[in-house]
Amino acid sequence: MHFAEFFKFCQKLLFFLPLTAANNPETTTTAHRAGSFTYDNPAEWQLEYPQCGGQKQSPIAINSNKIVNVDIPAIVFGSYDVFLSNYVVLENNGHTIKFNVPPTIEHQIPYITNGPLKDIYEAVEVHFHWGSPLTKGSEHQLNGKRYDVEMHIVHKNSKYNTVEEAREFEDGLSVIGAFFKVEKTIANIFFPGPSTVFNTVPFVLRYNSTASTRQLITLGSLLANINRENFYTYQGSLTTPPCSEAVTWIVYPDVIPISVYNLKNFWFVRDEEGRKLLNNYRPLQPIGDRKVYYRSDMVVVDYYY
Numbered sequence: 001m002h003f004a005e006f007f008k009f010c011q012k013l014l015f016f017l018p019l020t021a022a023n024n025p026e027t028t029t030t031a032h033r034a035g036s037f038t039y040d041n042p043a044e045w046q047l048e049y050p051q052c053g054g055q056k057q058s059p060i061a062i063n064s065n066k067i068v069n070v071d072i073p074a075i076v077f078g079s080y081d082v083f084l085s086n087y088v089v090l091e092n093n094g095h096t097i098k099f100n101v102p103p104t105i106e107h108q109i110p111y112i113t114n115g116p117l118k119d120i121y122e123a124v125e126v127h128f129h130w131g132s133p134l135t136k137g138s139e140h141q142l143n144g145k146r147y148d149v150e151m152h153i154v155h156k157n158s159k160y161n162t163v164e165e166a167r168e169f170e171d172g173l174s175v176i177g178a179f180f181k182v183e184k185t186i187a188n189i190f191f192p193g194p195s196t197v198f199n200t201v202p203f204v205l206r207y208n209s210t211a212s213t214r215q216l217i218t219l220g221s222l223l224a225n226i227n228r229e230n231f232y233t234y235q236g237s238l239t240t241p242p243c244s245e246a247v248t249w250i251v252y253p254d255v256i257p258i259s260v261y262n263l264k265n266f267w268f269v270r271d272e273e274g275r276k277l278l279n280n281y282r283p284l285q286p287i288g289d290r291k292v293y294y295r296s297d298m299v300v301v302d303y304y305y
């Protein structure tokens, strides 16, 4: 479909969907389910999920003046640049737009290892956090700056069987965080991985809806122009309940450009109750006595300890 035609189609879709959601008794049910949470009151998550009140929570503000430079190896990306075997299926779970990572055409699960990681961590899921027409929605802040969108690629330590099991352990999970920023001046420069995923968002605006991408992607293509050699890393938590303190975070300082059209699609996503799902990012958490490390292929100033 031609882009202009596609965009018109999306606009029609966006107009239509809120009405159907409002008329659908399923989407207007407001009963509070066990295990549910909203971004209306993240400070109260800890009442139902005690770990959300812990000392190693995420996200945090990363300040490049307060980091510790470390001389550690680069992260190895296994099967990250091999096509995934199926079109990925986006899903609206009421909190985010996500997809589970299928195996590659070579029947491997993409993984990361080395860098700060002592084991092999298999990619499990990709999802996004965003803001609103008035606010930016990245979870982490970098030097006081919040970006438009933050993508999380969730990995599970392969020595554990499930994410539920892995999140009970400090070394259970590793999440890659990557920032997206609207670039108005380069409207025609798009990276194929993120574009393929973002162009599917208009088809999953309703809670519980799913839609398949139209093109095959590699997991690595989602990291677009990012220099994978340079990253911040720290020990933290899941940024949604149960907030398990099981995550080795890898956050890239490089930022991926997206079009304003791609960004706007997120603002029409609806939650379980048919409300607009906006600002699905958790407020910043105290760093406490944790250190944030920076690994660079350029300069090593401090020593590793």
Ligand SMILES: [Zn+2]
Residues within 6 Å of the ligand: 127, 128, 129, 152, 239
């Ligand atoms: Zn996330």
